Amino acid sequence: MAESVQDFLKRLFLRAVEVADPMQSLGAFLPEKPAGRVVVIGAGKASARMAEAVEKVWGPCEGLVITRYGYARPCEGIEIVEAAHPVPDEMGFVATKRMIELVSGLGENDYVLALMSGGASALLIAPAGEISLAEKQAVNQALLASGAPIGQMNVVRKHLSRVKGGQLAAAAYPAKMLALLISDVPGDNPAEIGSGPTVGDTSTTADAKAILEQWKIEVPASVQQVLAAGSGVLKPDDEKLSRVSNVIFAAPSQSLEAARTLAEAEDCDVEILGDALEGEAREVARAHAELALSRQSERPEGSRPLLLLSGGELTVTRRGEGVGGPNAEYALALAFALRGAPGIHAIACDTDGVDGAAEVAGAVIGPDTLARADKAGADVEEALLTNDAHRFFDTIGDQVVTGPTLTNVNDFRAIWIG
Known part of the structure; x- marks a missing residue:
């Protein structure tokens, strides 16, 4: 040698990186561009590259994607917003609100293409209940420093969010949705990729509480209230997820x-x-x-x-x-x-x-x-x-x-x- x-x-x-590049791997999983209104959304460290790959095949599209600072790519129609990772910031907070508004009110003849990769947990930030952005940031930082495995961190994140655990897909219902995913989680469970914004989940707020207790993470009253009242995380068989297809196209x-x-x-x-x-x-x-x-x-x-x-x-x-x-x-x-x-x-x-x-x-x-x-x-x-x-x-x-x-x-x- x-x-x-x-x-x-x-x-x-x-x-290993090259074969996971969306420009090399995503196109084969794209159907023909549907007729009617098509909206592209996404979040994660690979999401802007995924959007770039989509427009290479479909041409300019309406949409909004949130990626990490420094990870933007040139797109003709899809808007790319950069935000903070691994601790969320105001840019991600505002962009997530706009994304929810973009897909809300779509009809059953509309089509949503969701592009999700690792990093979406921090980049899609919409705290549940009365949790402030600063409080959500503090919980994120504590989880990251605790040594908790990613699966447990994501359970907590889901139940403190208005967008994770299938809630983003629910906002787009009854539109049809195809979610293309890059897996960055052990076991390639779609529900864990980016905390599953397009995937239902069987975990409960009781599970989230137990994880916080296990890793000795103290949380403010607003978090305690959300976990006591119950979150908006959807079960996998929820009707609002019935028109969603989740497909992993790149994995470890x-x-x-x-x-x-x-x-x-x-x-x-x-x-x-x-x-x-x-x-x-x-x-x-x-x-x-x-x-x-x-x-x-x-x-x-x-x-x-x-x-x-x-x-x-x-x-x-x-x-x-x-x-x-x-x-x-x-x-x-x-x-x-x-x-x-x-x-x-x-x-x-x-x-x-x-x-x-x-x-x-x-x-x-x-x-x-x-x-x-x-x-x-x-x-x-x-x-x-x-x-x-x-x-x-x-x-x-x-x-x-x-x-x-x-x-x-x-x-x-x-x-x-x-």
Whole structure:
């Protein structure tokens, strides 16, 4: 292999991102443009790219899409609004209100195309009851810092919203709706993608309360009142969801398979550990370090390199005030656990190009990571203690920076064992 191992791992990551690009994958799932009024709506980090892909096939369309700051794309008819993620802001709040107004009052002969991807939970912001935007922001921040898995976070988000848990689709009823989804959630459950604005849900306000209690998140009286009174989340069999079709057209499994194909073509053996891994980033990293060392010891001398691939969504329980994210923390904890083991390299990145609290996709590590860090004055144990993984990798030049990838199929991890 002429290129370095780390460059090869970066190429695998970029291939995983490429196959999830809506410009490459969405068109095959679009029907012919219906006659009559067609309204395109959407939210998420990939939604503007999805809108761009729609207009490439259908031409200019009426509509409104909300994406993350820096993720806008040029569209002829569909309006693109940028807002904050992962903590919502006023721009998202105002745009969500306009989106609800846009689809309300549509008739049964009208057609709505909904484009949803990861990030919609923060970008579609319409607090229920008397919950203020500031209060919703505070709850979001507490959830993100708690270490709660994404599925639990989304249950709470749904029951504090007027748009999630099928409520956006209900606002458009009786219009017919096709929702095209990019999955960024373990298990690819449509109800969890962006907190399911077009999908009903079986969870209850009691479930939301239990999650808040489990993770010791204190909430204001307005939140308590909404959870006591009952939310507007729809059950999956609700009549107002009867004209909705939800279709996932890009998912983590497809990206891992694309990486597998590329790696095998480059004379590597491949083992996929799963596309739906969850858990605390540093704990998963320790387990993967043990697995990598075990696999290395089992392989006969002269074997082809082995690649361990995995996806899913890891979490970080915030302990310090550093700049970090789950992929960088995974990479940091993996390097620490491997202790410079020869012949093992790895990459961990978020396919949306943003890992946690920095505009950085993730990081790469190798046998010399800890030695170079020590020489540069970067303390791995201190960085783990303070959740400061991004600053650590910035110091030694091992961050992976892509800018907006315009898609989002969750984490991508690869461990190369030589």
